[in-house]
Amino acid sequence: MTFMKTAIVSLTALAAVTGLATAQEMKKEIGPGEGQVDIVAWPGYIERGETDKNYDWVTSFEKETGCKVNVKTAATSDEMVTLMNQGGFDLVTASGDASLRLVAGKKVQPVNVELIKDWSSVDDRLKDAPWHTVDGAHYGVPYQWGPNVLAYNTNIFKEAPKSWSIVFEEQNLPDGKSNKGRVQAFDGPIYVADAAVYLMKTKPELGIKNPYELNQAQFDAAITLLKGQRQLVGRYWHDAMVQIDDFKNEGVVASSSWPFQVNLLQADKQPVASTVPEEGATGWADTTMLHAEAPHPNCAYMWMNHSISPKVQGDLAAWFGSVPAVPAACKGNALLTDAGCATNGFENFEKIWFWRTPTSKCEAEGGCIPYSQWDKAYREVMSQ
Numbered sequence: 001m002t003f004m005k006t007a008i009v010s011l012t013a014l015a016a017v018t019g020l021a022t023a024q025e026m027k028k029e030i031g032p033g034e035g036q037v038d039i040v041a042w043p044g045y046i047e048r049g050e051t052d053k054n055y056d057w058v059t060s061f062e063k064e065t066g067c068k069v070n071v072k073t074a075a076t077s078d079e080m081v082t083l084m085n086q087g088g089f090d091l092v093t094a095s096g097d098a099s100l101r102l103v104a105g106k107k108v109q110p111v112n113v114e115l116i117k118d119w120s121s122v123d124d125r126l127k128d129a130p131w132h133t134v135d136g137a138h139y140g141v142p143y144q145w146g147p148n149v150l151a152y153n154t155n156i157f158k159e160a161p162k163s164w165s166i167v168f169e170e171q172n173l174p175d176g177k178s179n180k181g182r183v184q185a186f187d188g189p190i191y192v193a194d195a196a197v198y199l200m201k202t203k204p205e206l207g208i209k210n211p212y213e214l215n216q217a218q219f220d221a222a223i224t225l226l227k228g229q230r231q232l233v234g235r236y237w238h239d240a241m242v243q244i245d246d247f248k249n250e251g252v253v254a255s256s257s258w259p260f261q262v263n264l265l266q267a268d269k270q271p272v273a274s275t276v277p278e279e280g281a282t283g284w285a286d287t288t289m290l291h292a293e294a295p296h297p298n299c300a301y302m303w304m305n306h307s308i309s310p311k312v313q314g315d316l317a318a319w320f321g322s323v324p325a326v327p328a329a330c331k332g333n334a335l336l337t338d339a340g341c342a343t344n345g346f347e348n349f350e351k352i353w354f355w356r357t358p359t360s361k362c363e364a365e366g367g368c369i370p371y372s373q374w375d376k377a378y379r380e381v382m383s384q
Helices: 011-018 059-065 077-086 096-104 189-202 216-230 240-249 259-267 297-307 310-320 340-344 346-351 371-382
Strands: 036-041 068-073 091-094 141-147 149-153 183-186 233-237 254-257 272-275 281-291 352-354
Touching (some): 036 077, 077 091, 077 096, 091 297, 096 281, 141 352, 233 240, 240 254, 240 259, 259 310, 281 297, 297 310, 340 346
Antiparallel strands (some): 091 281, 141 281, 149 272
16 A cells, blocks of 8 residues: 655645745844743643643743743644634644645744754654645744554454444444444544545545545545444544543544544553554644744744754653654653654654645646635534
């Protein structure tokens, strides 16, 4: 099976398509800190030891720089885009389905990687990744990456499920009961790509080559699958902590999820494990991006430098169940351990279809279905 997650429109072509201007003035030096930095982040991405004292990569930064870290968590990429559009923030930990929208909307500015002292330590697979690099300009610093896994209840599934079919198609599970009302799906239009990944394997006649580049027929097939799934889904999830509670208390036995929820459930001795089924998986490679009108740019640059230190990267990967953007973090970290990167999927990069924003420009004849239509169609599915 071939996974062409980086088979994206060339950077120059994308710049032409979106009318991007990369000529914004980049900082030439980092000046004195402004006293604070305001960050929009995924839950669990910026910890100061309040949940577990072992996981704190904020306190030392604040002491060293005098920049107080303020965090606004966002549960979806759409929420992140909305918050950045509103302004007032310095940084955002954006996934690929948000990053290019922010670039196209000119809500983020190019980052001068010469001011990022550990830039050379960033994973070469991420340095020029097309979800944050446009026409040669870097619009951020890679943070973490990982797959959207299939989480499942090990009391129900004695062996890891081999297929996403258990959340997409009505069937009896190993306990003899239907999956109806016992599975979940992600509350976000980008989940259409998860359906497309499943269809690539189960309906090859559709000819889907890239789950983010769907012609009308392929898109219609994905939406039809999701409409059928609507009859099975007890709740669409976007809040990680709510999903954790649903696995504990609401009878959920299988769902798309993040390693973050799985880690916390396992730490709580819950019967939950995760897998990447045979069809493959979507995933996220997140980038710390700088707002075009960041109120505290010096503290923001200081944070971006701090964010890719091996210690921060390793601690975060251990906490979230993700893979560091800095391979050096894979060795010598007490929390992650030397086996942690392999456990979290360091070698699975080529198997993941990383989130990106669908556009009408693609390799398919006649073009592809853009994100705005994904959004409209998926909202209609969920409201059924």
